[in-house]
Each structure stands twice: as structure tokens, then as C-alpha cells.
Amino acid sequence: MSILVNRDSRVIFQGFTGQHATFHAEEAIRMGTQVVGGVTPGKGGQIHIDRPVFDTVQDAVTQAGADVSVVFVPPPFSADAIMEAIEGGIKVIVVITDGVPVQDMVRVKRYLIGHDAIIVGPNTAGVITPEECKVGIMPAHIYPKGRIGIVSRSGTLNYEAVEQMSELGLGVSTSVSIGGDPVNGCDFLTLLKRFADDDETEAILMIGEIGGAQEVEAAAWARDHLNKPLIGFIAGATAPPGRRMGHAGAIISGESDTAQAKMQRLGELGVSVVQNAAEIGKTVSYSLK
Amino acid sequence: MNIHEYQTKELFRSYKIPVPEGRMAHSANQALSVAEQLGGEGWVVKAQIHAGGRGKAGGVQLARTLEEVQNHAEGLIGRRLITKQTGEAGRLVNRVLVEQIHQIDREYYLGIVIDRGTQRITLIASAAGGMEIEEVAKQAPEKVIREVVDPAVGLQDFQCRKVAAGIGVGGKEIGKLGRIMKRLYRCFRDNDALMVEINPLVRTGQGEFLALDAKMSFDGNALFRQGDIADLRDFDEEDPKEVEASGHDLNYIALDGSVGCIVNGAGLAMATMDAISLYGGRPANFLDVGGGASPEKIANAFRIVLEDPNVKVVLLNIYAGINRCDWIAEGIVKAMAELTVEVPVVVRLAGTNLEAGREILARSGLDYIHADRLSDAAEKSVEAIGEVVA
Numbered sequence: 001m002s003i004l005v006n007r008d009s010r011v012i013f014q015g016f017t018g019q020h021a022t023f024h025a026e027e028a029i030r031m032g033t034q035v036v037g038g039v040t041p042g043k044g045g046q047i048h049i050d051r052p053v054f055d056t057v058q059d060a061v062t063q064a065g066a067d068v069s070v071v072f073v074p075p076p077f078s079a080d081a082i083m084e085a086i087e088g089g090i091k092v093i094v095v096i097t098d099g100v101p102v103q104d105m106v107r108v109k110r111y112l113i114g115h116d117a118i119i120v121g122p123n124t125a126g127v128i129t130p131e132e133c134k135v136g137i138m139p140a141h142i143y144p145k146g147r148i149g150i151v152s153r154s155g156t157l158n159y160e161a162v163e164q165m166s167e168l169g170l171g172v173s174t175s176v177s178i179g180g181d182p183v184n185g186c187d188f189l190t191l192l193k194r195f196a197d198d199d200e201t202e203a204i205l206m207i208g209e210i211g212g213a214q215e216v217e218a219a220a221w222a223r224d225h226l227n228k229p230l231i232g233f234i235a236g237a238t239a240p241p242g243r244r245m246g247h248a249g250a251i252i253s254g255e256s257d258t259a260q261a262k263m264q265r266l267g268e269l270g271v272s273v274v275q276n277a278a279e280i281g282k283t284v285s286y287s288l289k
Numbered sequence: 290m291n292i293h294e295y296q297t298k299e300l301f302r303s304y305k306i307p308v309p310e311g312r313m314a315h316s317a318n319q320a321l322s323v324a325e326q327l328g329g330e331g332w333v334v335k336a337q338i339h340a341g342g343r344g345k346a347g348g349v350q351l352a353r354t355l356e357e358v359q360n361h362a363e364g365l366i367g368r369r370l371i372t373k374q375t376g377e378a379g380r381l382v383n384r385v386l387v388e389q390i391h392q393i394d395r396e397y398y399l400g401i402v403i404d405r406g407t408q409r410i411t412l413i414a415s416a417a418g419g420m421e422i423e424e425v426a427k428q429a430p431e432k433v434i435r436e437v438v439d440p441a442v443g444l445q446d447f448q449c450r451k452v453a454a455g456i457g458v459g460g461k462e463i464g465k466l467g468r469i470m471k472r473l474y475r476c477f478r479d480n481d482a483l484m485v486e487i488n489p490l491v492r493t494g495q496g497e498f499l500a501l502d503a504k505m506s507f508d509g510n511a512l513f514r515q516g517d518i519a520d521l522r523d524f525d526e527e528d529p530k531e532v533e534a535s536g537h538d539l540n541y542i543a544l545d546g547s548v549g550c551i552v553n554g555a556g557l558a559m560a561t562m563d564a565i566s567l568y569g570g571r572p573a574n575f576l577d578v579g580g581g582a583s584p585e586k587i588a589n590a591f592r593i594v595l596e597d598p599n600v601k602v603v604l605l606n607i608y609a610g611i612n613r614c615d616w617i618a619e620g621i622v623k624a625m626a627e628l629t630v631e632v633p634v635v636v637r638l639a640g641t642n643l644e645a646g647r648e649i650l651a652r653s654g655l656d657y658i659h660a661d662r663l664s665d666a667a668e669k670s671v672e673a674i675g676e677v678v679a
Binding site for chain 2 (some may be wrong): 042044075076099100101102103104105106107109110137138139142152154155156157158159163164177180182183189207209210211212213214231233235236237238239240242245246247248249250254275276277278279
């Protein structure tokens with residue numbers, strides 16, 4: 001098992017015929033992902049990288065049985081594409097696009113209510129279940145299959161953690177990057193709950209950042225409900241207050257937003273806290289004993 | 290993106306949000322003529338910089354005579370104002386806002402933010418105007434009134450009445466204040482704002498509400514559809530190196546340490562800075578080269594980092610996903626050929642096309658310090674500074 005995506009997932013790309021979507025669709029196919037086509041309005045009926053192109057998400061769902069979508073549509077049109085996927089019946093929507101206006105995401109989240117779909121991103125490296133399904137831009141070859149579930153904000157810090165873990169012989173059940181935006185599709189808690197119910201996930205690594213309270217909320221839930229080890233890291237201990245550190249969400253706007261404060265709260269809530277990013281792998285390994 | 294107070298107030302005027310009569314001036318003479326035209330019996334001269342805390346730093350001056358207006362403007366324009374938000378260097382004052390003063394009866398706080406908890410636009414109000422809302426929230430959280438807006442229908446009248454009641458406004462003023470709240474909400478929503486703050490919102494002796502001070506910031510991701518707002522950007526208020534970096538599509542923030550950092554991805558960049566500090570060093574900057582970094586981009590990153598005279602070592606840490614180690618390596622070779630690099634360079638590469646990248650570096654004959662891991666990279670950078678000093 002795994003969460004969100006597996007070998008049965010039927011994946012489409014929105015903005016399919018664009019350069020980046022094409023490259024990453026090919027990479028996904030190479031790893032064995034079932035890519036069943038893509039959507040580019042106006043190009044319906046064409047064939048692209050041996051897969052059908054549809055005009056609408058609806059068509060991709062009814063004609064190709066799509067249930068997962070990877071969105072590469074540029075920022076001005078991303079919200080529309082996400083809502084089209086929600087309405088079309090897609091269950092997992094992974095939004096790679098960086099630069100989606102915040103208020104667009106506020107409206108998208110409102111639209112999501114009452115629909116049975118989960119949004120990952122925007123501004124995310126995506127989701128991977130090793131050897132089964134890759135819906136994102138991460139290098140698949142660094143992710144060995146295993147029993148650790150990962151949920152992170154950052155993509156590259158996620159890679160860093162995976163490398164440290166694999167040196168110690170630890171692999172990944174599913175890895176999800178939720179993205180660096182302040183209003184994002186799904187939070188740490190949503191994914192923690194999914195991992196809690198996944199038999200193949202033995203322990204969960206949560207890699208957060210300065211800003212917001214999502215990591216602490218997730219840890220508070222975990223204290224009362226999670227029966228698996230939870231390991232946590234918060235990046236940004238050296239970040240100055242009030243400055244946006246790359247990710248729009250990574251900004252210290254109050255005392256509870258600092259890395260130190262968040263790590264302390266995580267520790268109090270029973271999380272195995274990693275103090276040094278170079279020791280993520282070691283801490284995960286230790287917590288399994 | 291932030292804008293100046295006078296710009297926020299001009300935007301408010303276009304939404305019929307009441308603000309004091311006033312105009313911006315570039316010089317003392319201009320300030321004098323603004324005050325003359327405004328008339329009245331007193332004026333306030335306010336330094337226009339993006340940082341807060343101006344009042345306590347002497348950036349807001351009251352004038353009873355036209356001569357005083359001129360003197361205050363003279364004293365402020367061209368001076369570096371140091372507030373608790375500017376750091377020691379302060380911020381150069383290029384303009385002032387001259388406004389009529391009003392008799393103040395009560396002060397309130399009114400703001401709108403995108404709340405990360407509810408992920409919705411949220412109105413915030415308090416009867417403790419003039420105080421920082423963070424302070425009020427800490428000392429007396431029950432005095433901070435919050436009202437979450439459903440994006441499907443927008444801010445409703447009943448919500449405005451609730452907020453008004455919550456901060457002790459009654460009678461005919463409920464309607465007046467409600468209109469201001471709804472206009473402020475529209476102003477926020479239409480312009481893709483991230484934050485707007487009126488502090489204080491005052492009730493004058495005549496029973497009118499006025500936005501005495503106003504602050505607003507906007508979503509950089511939405512500027513493609515907010516051309517008028519984008520035009521308000523004041524580059525003088527930003528670090529010139531950060532502006533230059535953003536021109537090269539690099540995300541750079543200057544800090545005060547000595548380890549120059551070039552990293553891909555915001556999370557890894559922060560974690561690298563943190564690791565440097567754990568090994569006893571201090572990062573000179575945050576720099577995220579992003580995905581798909583070309584050799585030119587890496588070369589630009591090197592140049593920007595090396596322009597900082599405090600930099601005693603450069604640490605390049607790239608975990609290539611969409612990036613490619615061979616391109617990164619080419620960028621390093623290019624940068625070190627074009628620039629005079631007098632400090633040690635520590636290189637840690639990982640991920641896509643790692644072997645090809647290592648080969649390019651090995652063949653180039655460059656003098657650099659190789660690191661395999663993040664811990665290695667941080668430790669060797671800090672050690673390298675020790676050698677430089679010795």
C-alpha cells in the first residue's frame with residue numbers, strides 16, 4: 001500500500017503539450033506510472049508522446065478513466081485548471097505550478113468543499129510512490145521503496161532526507177511535498193492521517209519550515225491518535241524575522257513562527273525532533289529501534 | 290510587495306475610504322506649498338519609508354505653523370531614519386506626506402489579512418487603536434475581533450455589524466463603520482492584497498471615521514494582473530542586490546555572516562544555513578537558484594554572492610532534481626574563470642547527472658573543496674574560514 005497514488009493510479013497531465021509537462025510525463029512513464037493522456041484545450045483528438053490529448057478534464061475522465069492529475073498550467077490559468085479537475089471528478093490533483101496568486105487558492109479551496117478530491121501544492125515537487133507512480137518533478141531514481149512516509153514543504157530538502165535515509169538502508173512508502181505557499185491544497189495533518197491508516201508506512205517524517213502553525217497542529221493530533229513514530233524537522237533556524245525566505249509561506253511573523261519555537265512545541269508533543277538537517281536519516285533510523 | 294503610506298491612501302480615496310486631506314512632497318518647499326493649499330490650523334509631516342515604527346524614531350512631526358512644516362520636512366528629507374524595523378543602517382527618506390490634523394475622539398484598529406489557519410480572508414479589529422495588533426493579541430486576546438469571509442459571497446453586512454459591536458461602536462456609527470469595512474474588503478480583494486492595516490482608524494470630534502495611518506502589501510504572484518499596483522513599487526526601498534538578483538531570477542536575501550551560500554530550493558537553502566550555524570559559522574546570505582538553473586544563472590549567483598565583502602568562503606549545495614549537476618558544474622567553471630575568486634569554494638553536488646558534473650569539475654583543474662554530504666559541506670566551509678584567518 002501507499003497513500004494518494006499507486007500502480008493503479010490513472011494519471012493525466014494538464015497543460016500536457018507544454019515543454020515541462022512533456023518532459024515530466026515522459027519521466028513518469030519511464031518509472032512505470034500509468035499516464036493515460038493529458039489535457040490541452042484546443043488540441044483534443046491529437047496524440048502526444050503516444051498518449052491521447054483531450055480538450056477537457058471531463059473527457060479524460062470519461063474516455064481514459066483518469067483519477068489523478070498533474071497540473072503544469074501557468075499561474076494566470078492554474079486556478080481554473082484546478083477547479084476543472086475538481087469538477088471533472090479527479091481524486092488527486094498535484095499542482096506543480098509556482099506563482100499561483102494566493103487569493104486564487106482561497107477561492108479554489110472554497111470550491112473544493114463538498115468534493116471528494118485532494119489538492120497537493122501549488123509550488124510543489126509532487127508525490128511519489130517508489131516503483132509505482134510518480135506525479136511530480138523529483139528524480140525518481142533516488143527514491144528506494146520502503147516503509148517511511150515523508151511529508152515535506154520543500155522538494156530539495158525532501159531529496160536530501162531521502163539520500164540520508166537510503167544510505168542507512170531506509171526506503172520510502174510515499175513521499176509528498178505540500179509546497180511552500182501560505183494557502184495550499186492540503187496540509188501536514190491531512191497527510192499524517194492518511195499515513196496513519198497506511199499499513200505499509202512504519203514511521204512518518206515531517207519536514208517543515210518557519211511560518212504558520214501546520215506542523216504543530218499535525219503533531220498535536222499525532223500525540224493523541226498516531227501509533228507510529230513521528231520524526232520532525234523545521235528549516236529556518238537562522239532566518240531573520242519578517243523576511244520571506246524563498247517560499248511565500250516561509251516568513252517569521254511572530255514568536256511562535258520561529259524554527260526554535262516550532263521545534264520545541266514538536267518536542268513537547270512527542271515528536272522526535274531533528275536538530276541538524278544533516279542528521280535527518282540518523283534520527284529516522286534511531287526512532288525505528 | 291509593499292507600498293508607501295501616501296500611495297495606500299490614494300488607493301483608499303479611489304474606494305471612498307475616508308483619509309485625512311493631504312499630499313506627498315519631495316522637498317521642504319513643496320511641503321510648504323502643500324500645507325498652504327490644505328489650509329487649516331495644524332499639519333503633520335510624515336516620513337515616507339516602508340518600515341514601521343516611524344513615530345518613535347522621530348519620523349512623524351506635528352507642525353502648528355507653516356514655517357514648522359517647512360522645517361520638519363527639511364529635517365526629514367535626505368535623512369536616514371532608523372526605526373526598530375530598519376536595522377542600524379536606517380532608511381533614506383526621499384519624500385514626506387503632509388496632512389491636515391484632526392481632533393481625535395477614539396482610536397481603533399482595522400485590518401484584513403489572509404489567515405493561514407482558516408486559509409481565508411479575515412477581518413481583524415480592535416478597540417485598542419494605535420497599539421500593535423500583535424501586542425494586543427498577546428496581552429488581551431479577547432479584545433481582538435476576527436471575522437472570516439466566505440469567498441463565495443464576500444463580506445456581509447451582518448459580519449460588519451458584529452465587528453462594530455465587538456469594538457464598542459454603536460448607534461449611527463455602526464452603518465458608517467460597516468461601509469468602511471466593506472470598501473476596505475473590496476480594495477483588498479480587487480487588488481490582490483495580502484495585508485491591509487489601518488492603525489489607527491480614528492473617530493474625529495465631528496463623529497467621522499478617518500484612516501489616520503495605512504499600510505498595505507500585495508501578492509507578488511498576482512502582479513501580472515495588477516499593473517497599476519506593480520507601478521507603485523519603489524526600488525529605493527529594496528536592497529539593490531536583492532533587486533539585481535531577482536532580475537536574474539534568483540532569490541537572494543543578504544544576511545550578516547561570512548559563509549556565502551548558493552543552494553537550490555528554499556527549504557534546502559534554509560537547512561544549509563542552519564547547518565552552517567550548527568558548525569559554528571554564520572551564513573552571509575540566503576540564495577535559492579531555483580529549478581532549471583543554467584550555467585549563466587549559477588555564474589550570476591557566484592557574482593552576487595562574491596560582491597559581499599564579508600564573504601570569506603562560498604558554499605554551493607545543489608541537490609539536482611529538475612536541475613542537472615553537469616549544468617551546475619559548467620556554471621561553476623564559467624564563474625571561476627570569469628571572476629576573481631579569492632576565497633575558498635566548497636562544492637557539494639547530488640542528484641541528476643552527478644557523475645557528469647563531477648567529471649566536468651575534475652577536468653577543469655579548478656581549485657575547490659569537494660564535499661559529499663550536507664554535514665561535510667557545512668563543516669568544511671566553516672573550517673575553510675579558519676584557514677583564511679590563520
